[in-house]
Amino acid sequence: MSDRAxxxxxxxxxxxxxxxxxxxxRREATLDRERIRRRAPGEDxxxxxxxxxxxFFDRMAPGDPTYxxxxxxxxxxxxxxxxxxxxxxxxxxxxxxxxTVFPDHEGIPYQHVLDEWELALPVVDLRACSExxxxxxxxxxxxxxxxxxxxxxxxxxxxxxxxRTGDDEHVLLIMEHHIAFDGWSxxxxxxxxxxxxxxxxxxxxxxxxxxxxxxxxxxxxxxSRLDDDRLAGLRSFWKSYLLGSPALTALPIDFERPRRxxxxxxRAYVDVGPEVNxxxxxxxxxxxxxxxxxxxxxxxxxxxxxxxxxxxxxxxPIANRGRVELEPxxxxxxxxxxxxxxxxxxxxxxxxxxxxxxxxxxxxxxQDLPFDKIVEVVAPIRNPAHNPLFQVNFRVTSGTSALxxxxxxxxxxxxxxxGFARFDxxxxxxxxxAGLGGYLEYNVALFEPGTARALVDAFSVLLRDALSxxxxxxxxxxxxxxxxxGGIRGARRRG
Numbered sequence: 297m298s299d300r301a302x303x304x305x306x307x308x309x310x311x312x313x314x315x316x317x318x319x320x321x322r323r324e325a326t327l328d329r330e331r332i333r334r335r336a337p338g339e340d341x342x343x344x345x346x347x348x349x350x351x352f353f354d355r356m357a358p359g360d361p362t363y364x365x366x367x368x369x370x371x372x373x374x375x376x377x378x379x380x381x382x383x384x385x386x387x388x389x390x391x392x393x394x395x396t397v398f399p400d401h402e403g404i405p406y407q408h409v410l411d412e413w414e415l416a417l418p419v420v421d422l423r424a425c426s427e428x429x430x431x432x433x434x435x436x437x438x439x440x441x442x443x444x445x446x447x448x449x450x451x452x453x454x455x456x457x458x459x460r461t462g463d464d465e466h467v468l469l470i471m472e473h474h475i476a477f478d479g480w481s482x483x484x485x486x487x488x489x490x491x492x493x494x495x496x497x498x499x500x501x502x503x504x505x506x507x508x509x510x511x512x513x514x515x516x517x518x519x520s521r522l523d524d525d526r527l528a529g530l531r532s533f534w535k536s537y538l539l540g541s542p543a544l545t546a547l548p549i550d551f552e553r554p555r556r557x558x559x560x561x562x563r564a565y566v567d568v569g570p571e572v573n574x575x576x577x578x579x580x581x582x583x584x585x586x587x588x589x590x591x592x593x594x595x596x597x598x599x600x601x602x603x604x605x606x607x608x609x610x611x612x613p614i615a616n617r618g619r620v621e622l623e624p625x626x627x628x629x630x631x632x633x634x635x636x637x638x639x640x641x642x643x644x645x646x647x648x649x650x651x652x653x654x655x656x657x658x659x660x661x662x663q664d665l666p667f668d669k670i671v672e673v674v675a676p677i678r679n680p681a682h683n684p685l686f687q688v689n690f691r692v693t694s695g696t697s698a699l700x701x702x703x704x705x706x707x708x709x710x711x712x713x714x715g716f717a718r719f720d721x722x723x724x725x726x727x728x729x730a731g732l733g734g735y736l737e738y739n740v741a742l743f744e745p746g747t748a749r750a751l752v753d754a755f756s757v758l759l760r761d762a763l764s765x766x767x768x769x770x771x772x773x774x775x776x777x778x779x780x781x782g783g784i785r786g787a788r789r790r791g
Contacts, residue, residue: 332509342516345669346631364474365472366441366712367712369708383496384417396453407512415452430461456471477628480629484625514622541609543679543684551743583653587692591727594648600641601771610688611686611690639651689719717739721737723736761774
């Protein structure tokens with residue numbers, strides 16, 4: 297019996313009862329501090345930490361579309377457009393985040409939920425156009441409509457547009473500002489709109505569980521939670537984890553870096569065949585890793601070979617919905633983590649998978665500190681020419697798109713690129729049964745299209761070779777013909 301157990305055994309029943317009551321009270325007090333409380337009806341809320349970053353960005357560049365987003369889909373079948381609009385309106389009424397605006401008082405922004413608002417669903421009828429004209433018009437809508445600026449002080453953070461391309465054929469654009477939506481939110485939105493559409497058609501109330509909290513409740517809770525010392529361990533971890541990491545990822549760039557960061561971007565698309573699926577799965581099993589970790593290791597290997605990097609900090613998004621009451625909400629919850637790796641040409645892909653696994657798990661364990669607070673803790677020398685802590689982003693998505701599920705209507709995703717780049721480079725990969733899809737998003741002020749295309753080709757070649765020889769040094773792995781030990785041809789500068 298331990299000393300503690302012996303001391304407890306010697307207590308009288310009365311003292312033991314008092315101790316148990318004290319322990320219970322302490323536990324209840326802890327739970328009470330962690331509970332997300334509902335605000336009073338009509339009570340404004342502070343901005344969450346990720347919202348603050350976007351609000352300040354909007355102040356510096358009003359109307360900039362960098363944080364606009366769009367989900368587009370083709371709908372084939374008999375579509376009741378008015379019913380679809382009413383279904384969206386029901387979801388807007390249900391989720392405060394979508395009808396929240398961001399005024400400020402003496403320069404301090406806050407969330408205010410609109411009681412009166414209007415959601416339109418305009419229709420652009422393209423049926424009279426030729427097939428070529430319809431394609432061009434839809435492409436123009438996909439490119440231009442999502443770039444329309446938002447006034448964060450007054451506008452709904454959701455906009456809709458339908459292009460009618462045939463009697464029973466439509467293209468739907470769901471346009472959002474990131475201050476109210478993240479990727480998880482798109483799935484919530486489509487699922488709830490689908491249920492509301494069906495319910496309106498059946499003449500019944502939608503079957504949707506009551507929301508336990510709203511986004512403003514989360515924001516107030518997040519602010520209060522980070523105001524005390526309970527997250528000191530998180531701050532200590534990130535300060536130590538990123539100690540000595542380079543402030544700027546020294547990529548070989550084609551053009552001189554502008555003095556202020558720009559956000560105009562383009563994409564080079566990734567298409568790797570299904571032959572990589574089995575080796576990725578096998579390496580995941582062997583190293584207790586996820587596909588994200590394996591693919592990040594391959595990306596780190598590419599950056600090591602192409603840019604000669606030996607200390608790489610890559611940003612990656614995480615859902616940040618670890619509490620069950622946050623799962624059904626629309627809102628901007630996602631956080632950005634930094635995953636650090638120190639590759640060497642003598643390392644193998646297997647070595648890098650293990651390093652990526654350990655580094656990612658450590659970052660996940662400390663994910664509750666918002667990215668802006670991580671920046672404060674690490675305190676890098678700030679430079680308006682680039683993003684702090686990392687300039688390269690990496691993400692792996694499920695490969696499935698948020699889609700409506702409407703009776704009698706087939707929905708198919710439509711790719712839409714509104715032409716922004718929040719980072720120097722961002723590689724997004726989508727594993728499917730057909731292999732790897734995705735794209736490399738690049739800043740056009742830094743890279744030529746040919747460089748981005750060569751990078752994508754190099755990644756595909758290196759990945760295949762590394763998976764076939766996971767214990768070979770990455771310095772010996774094959775690269776695309778456009779690459780060399782000095783980097784992609786045409787890349788003339790560093791940083």
